[in-house]
Amino acid sequence: MTDSDAGSFPDDLLKLQERLHRAYAEHRTLLAALPWSVEPMKGWARGERYSHRGDVPNSPGWSAEEKETVDRIQSEIGELAVAVGGHPYWATVPVEKRVAARMDLKKRSRPADEPAGEPAAVEAA
Template identity: 70%
Template sequence: MTDENSFPDDLLQLQERLHRAHAEHRAYLAGLPWSVEPMKGWVRGERFSHRGDVPDSPGWSEEQRDTVDRMWAKIRELSIAVVDHPYWASVPRESVVSARMQLKKQARPAPANEMAEAA
């Protein structure tokens, strides 16, 4: 098992940036229409819907599509940087998965409400 303090600072920073990029992407998607393409909605009973009635979706604008594409590109770039970091060559092969999970936990940013309480 990897020692908690053994991750290089640059790897911890990359992983934290990756966590933040995922969080920003999820938050952005939550504010977009439910369908990428314009689509007619439906009322409960016409189709199965755990949300009840579903309104028409105007679809995403070109700007929204471009923003999502840029966000995904950033997530891919950060993911590759984390996975290809030279540190992983020093970790025994049988320990890489557990070390990767530890890095994810250790580098996870504090939720906004916890950061506000600490200030």
């Protein structure tokens, strides 16, 4: 894409891509806050297993509500990815320019609260 193509994305495609960015950010933040294991699992001390993090505490597992939330967000990400990738706009872009156009769409639709080039910051739980 060139600067002359600026603003050539349909508004609905830009909005879909922004929603996809936000869904990915929500997913990353949620996973960072959840216990390390989906199911309850005993932790281990460094040296018992190959752990680059040191001691790993016991994991209480995820609650049913947490599992449902993760499933819902993953489903939303899948639906949005299909909607973005299958948007009729892509048929108007020459095949050899689609990858560049797709990358440009990602840059242009990144939410203002997410730094360019970096995934959304994940806050420590």
